[in-house]
Amino acid sequence: MGKSVNPDLAKARSQATFDPANLTNYLYGGPEKLRRKRYLPAFVFKELCTEMSLTDLCLIFLGLLTHVSDYLGLTLSIENMAAKEYKEEGFKSTDDMSREEAYEESMRRAVYTNKRVLQLNLQDQEEQYYFREIFVPGANPFALHYVMFKDAINTQGTEDQIQKWLPLAETYAVTGTYAQTELGHGTFLRGLETTAEYDVQREEFILNTPTITSSKFWPGALGKTANVAILNAKLITKGRNCGMQSFWVPLRHLETHQPLPGITVGDIGPKFGYHTSDNGFLQLNRVRIPRENMLMRYSKVLQDGTFVPPENDRLVYVPMTQFRFVVIGRSGWTLAKAVTVATRYSAVRRQSEITPGGGEVQILDFQTQQHKLFTQIASAYAMIIAAKAAKDLYDSAFSKMEKGNLEDLPMLHALTSSMKAFNTWEMATGVEQCRMACGGHGYLLASGIPQMYTDMVSACTYEGENTVMCLQAARFLNKCQEAANKGERLPQLTRFLQTSRLNISSSLDQDVDLNDIIAAYEFRAATVISEANARLNAGLAMGKSQSEAWNYASQLLVKAALAFSHWFTVRALIENMRGAGFDNSTETLLLQLAKLYALDGMLRYSGDFRKVG
Ligand SMILES: CC/C=C\C/C=C\C/C=C\C/C=C\C/C=C\CCCC(=O)SCCNC(=O)CCNC(=O)[C@H](O)C(C)(C)COP(=O)(O)OP(=O)(O)OC[C@H]1O[C@@H](n2cnc3c(N)ncnc32)[C@H](O)[C@@H]1OP(=O)(O)O
């Protein structure tokens, strides 16, 4: 292969004041996890690339070991290599394909990786993700199967149901989706119209989409791929509406893949991105399923039709919370990829002169280009590290929930809702900035950045539209503010509402103190949350109802949720960089990156920070 590294790139790398391996190990969870992450693609490409020489493979392996930042670039070149040598018809870029062809190519690759994951017995979720991501870089037709379909079985199913259904999912005996959203409702779940009426004579549920607006609309894999759905519908038993429940609903014949009786399914058509995901529609015309097909971990329907409610009716929402957490983590990595491509490009692209007659410079030498990219490098690190910090809270809340202790559920819902909105909005803005930083070549699909944007920006909408998610978090924050106003004890995560003071010691002519940065973000969040609460109370004082006052204050409530997430991110970044045990040169650099991230945020939200002094 003998791929020589561009001299400008080599020069830029040689100027590093730290050893990238330290960072790479930290980001991927240590040397062993990193080794595994790098080994998997190289292993499979060797297998795929019939004529790739052992030397080529070693170079790939060494290349992967040298620079994680180069990882993506090398991967793309490996994929091209695999494209040439791929055993069957060969990898083809989907950029020039029709939507149908692109779906089929992605499906071919996804089926290949599904088989290999089973044959290699890859149990680790992260390793499975790495493996798939290389071969199906865009939207994977099995995405819902891998994540929400299996998560819903695991979190909403009884032990018996898990024993029965999960092996079918793990071995791809069935291919699933998560069908909740309808043509008429995506956000307002209490407005869902699909019904599941219990027939006590036959101990069956009759599923029905009675109106056009009740048609399930958007679920991934519904268009062609899935033959089973975890479907959310309004349970009606003994004439009573018992709210949204989840059901295992066969959609297509397991042999012929034809829709089953009473089922009408199809693809919803072209989208802004996610072209290789077959988002679809589903209509149910009085389709019968056995009583045992209702996921009954938390709520039940007895044989005589008696509804046994869950201890907490929000538990049915858990699969969404789980996937929001996945989105929080993936947002940082998506931005990391885009800024890796843009930074490497900026090292090799020479354009214009800084000194007249001095010759064209690497565009990375322009201060404006550095500002565009370094702030996004900092943002990617911040989001990845904040997601790691949120995981500790997430894991402890879930382990308590599994023992029946739901006290942390409101905090978890607020954290995952606000961070999902904050991270995906920051990711969307950042990826677009990276694209534009590459000039015309950033607008080429071959750069990889446009698809990252058009695919991933959908994360601002799915799994809870971002504004709605901020308002959900604001419910929790406002309750905490009301408790703080009464001097009551607050959850650990929001105690700063009672303690935050602005006693900044830094002066403008000295290097800013990191503790002051955390204090400034904490005080800004406390101030914005308090202002939102005051606006809500002002609305009530004007005689508005609670819901009207909520709407009246909603713009500030959204800001409160974002300020809270920004504080959580800055605090996590600084505290984890200080405590990660890096050598001095790496820690110095990372703390510089943390300051850049925090100070750039203060400039972008300077109104908030100036207002709080
Ligand atoms: C950047 C890229 C990232 C990721 C992709 C890359 C890699 C991942 C790999 C593969 C996957 C890839 C692709 C998959 C693609 C797409 C999948 C998308 C799937 C979906 O979109 S599924 C459908 C999602 N839909 C929603 O999220 C609906 C949002 N709406 C709601 O949740 C609710 O309607 C509501 C919360 C907005 C309103 O609820 P409500 O009507 O009951 O009313 P209230 O607001 O009064 O709430 C009542 C009460 O309940 C509490 N509550 C609400 N939700 C929860 C929850 N989830 N957990 C806990 N508690 C909850 C709420 O706080 C209220 O309580 P309170 O005490 O009164 O405040």
Ligand SMILES: Cc1cc2nc3c(=O)[nH]c(=O)nc-3n(C[C@H](O)[C@H](O)[C@H](O)COP(=O)(O)OP(=O)(O)OC[C@H]3O[C@@H](n4cnc5c(N)ncnc54)[C@H](O)[C@@H]3O)c2cc1C
């Ligand atoms: C790529 C993609 C994949 C998807 N995959 C799936 C899937 O696999 N399964 C599935 O079930 N669904 C899926 N969805 C659907 C997705 O979950 C919904 O689109 C999402 O929940 C938003 O709901 P909506 O589309 O009805 O938007 P709406 O809620 O109608 O939003 C429209 C506007 O109304 C505003 N709004 C709505 N409610 C409020 C409120 N209470 N307060 C203030 N403003 C409000 C929103 O902020 C937004 O600006 C997918 C969507 C996309 C784009």
